[in-house]
Amino acid sequence: MGEAKFIDEARIYVEGGHGGNGCISFRREKYIPYGGPDGGDGGKGGDIVVVGDSSKRTLLNYHFKRHYKAQRGYHGQGRLRKGKDGKDLVLPVPLGTIIKDDKGCIIGEILKHGQKIVIAHGGKGGHGNAYFATSTRQAPSFSEKGEPGEKRWLNLELRVLADVGLVGFPNAGKSTFISKVSKARPKIADYPFTTLTPNLGTVLLPDGRTFVICDLPGIIEGASKGKGLGTRFLRHISRAATILYVLDLASSEIEPENAFEVLRKELENYDSNLLKRTFMVAGNKIDIPEARSKKGRIERHFKSLGIKFFPISAVTGEGVQELLYTIADEVEKSPREIVACEPELIVLKKPEKVVVKKVAEGVYKVSGKAVEMATLTTDLENEEAVLHLQEKFSKLNLEERLLQAGAKRGDIIIIAGIEFDFEPDIR
Ligand SMILES: Nc1nc2c(ncn2[C@@H]2O[C@H](COP(=O)(O)OP(=O)(O)OP(=O)(O)O)[C@@H](O)[C@H]2O)c(=O)[nH]1
Numbered sequence: 001m002g003e004a005k006f007i008d009e010a011r012i013y014v015e016g017g018h019g020g021n022g023c024i025s026f027r028r029e030k031y032i033p034y035g036g037p038d039g040g041d042g043g044k045g046g047d048i049v050v051v052g053d054s055s056k057r058t059l060l061n062y063h064f065k066r067h068y069k070a071q072r073g074y075h076g077q078g079r080l081r082k083g084k085d086g087k088d089l090v091l092p093v094p095l096g097t098i099i100k101d102d103k104g105c106i107i108g109e110i111l112k113h114g115q116k117i118v119i120a121h122g123g124k125g126g127h128g129n130a131y132f133a134t135s136t137r138q139a140p141s142f143s144e145k146g147e148p149g150e151k152r153w154l155n156l157e158l159r160v161l162a163d164v165g166l167v168g169f170p171n172a173g174k175s176t177f178i179s180k181v182s183k184a185r186p187k188i189a190d191y192p193f194t195t196l197t198p199n200l201g202t203v204l205l206p207d208g209r210t211f212v213i214c215d216l217p218g219i220i221e222g223a224s225k226g227k228g229l230g231t232r233f234l235r236h237i238s239r240a241a242t243i244l245y246v247l248d249l250a251s252s253e254i255e256p257e258n259a260f261e262v263l264r265k266e267l268e269n270y271d272s273n274l275l276k277r278t279f280m281v282a283g284n285k286i287d288i289p290e291a292r293s294k295k296g297r298i299e300r301h302f303k304s305l306g307i308k309f310f311p312i313s314a315v316t317g318e319g320v321q322e323l324l325y326t327i328a329d330e331v332e333k334s335p336r337e338i339v340a341c342e343p344e345l346i347v348l349k350k351p352e353k354v355v356v357k358k359v360a361e362g363v364y365k366v367s368g369k370a371v372e373m374a375t376l377t378t379d380l381e382n383e384e385a386v387l388h389l390q391e392k393f394s395k396l397n398l399e400e401r402l403l404q405a406g407a408k409r410g411d412i413i414i415i416a417g418i419e420f421d422f423e424p425d426i427r
């Protein structure tokens, strides 16, 4: 993973495929000049589907290409042939991707390889004229148009699925640690903020247990107020089972006990739930004499607080094995949080069927999925089709609703962007 190209947010526009139109056709048989209606239905438009792909690590693709439209459904044909459905458009995303709409409502989250979520439904195909044949209307010469596909802007947000999150000051040795215990190869250097984006590494223990570590950019005092790289990367450990604080025992700038307090404070300011998570502390760089000399004191300090403390050297590997086994135990006990339980997660109310709004003197706008779809699927040039639309409107009590809202004969009614004159039957 190219470090600088780690992208964990994207905004995309998605549009399901348009449904295919229903067909108007009549059977043609020998000696029968005008047979019964046999126009087939249109096919459904393709859906847009996100799918979990464990080989993906970032949302980079969606940073470059933002507009997605699925294939439309094919039109119906004569002899009752139904149009083919449009192909779904599949968007692979890394595991841990959360999909939100513009109101911040969570549409879903991808946690497993192969898991699918439809984020924009294709429109239904329109019925062919055969569908409208009744005993009183034996030769309908109209059909429905296909429905438009669902369209919307969505926000993709990645929260990597890690079992353990590494939290520490810059230069504490977090990246050195992850490169020692996994195949991850992040940049390591003796200046602060070497790591600019999270890195994941998988640890495999000799006993077969395995877990995923997330190395994060360094946190400094004031990070939650935006200092340094800030705390926005902390969201990547928001569902880690446990947190490993990495302290630099050789630091000449701050004592490890204080460093730990500062880190806890910054985490608390970012999201106090992070403090409820189980955690342990690694005192790094004990290969350096100044660090080793502090070891006893720091050990006693954390022990007195009941905190698990491990003196290690990420460079030589001293103490690392023991730490890894303890992490594995911890991960087993408290599995990774797999469901995003966010306060923003609200169940959307079922949309109202018909909503009438006066937009100007003598102008009313009508919205609601059923009314809009009925309008959009009608061929307004075809008189029979318009009569059929009026039947649909009366089933939805549209006329009454408009009269209640104050509409009068001759007023303009706008439905799905199309203007009608209001000509009520009543009064
Ligand atoms: N002697 C010694 N040096 C270490 C040890 N671990 C890390 N270092 C050195 O400390 C410096 C910083 O190491 P990094 O792993 O880049 O630190 P980091 O915590 O990832 O730093 P940021 O990415 O900037 O937050 C490097 O020069 C490492 O070689 C250790 O156990 N012993």
Ligand SMILES: [Mg+2]
Binding pocket: 174, 175, 176, 186, 187, 188, 194, 195, 216, 217
């Ligand atoms: Mg680093």
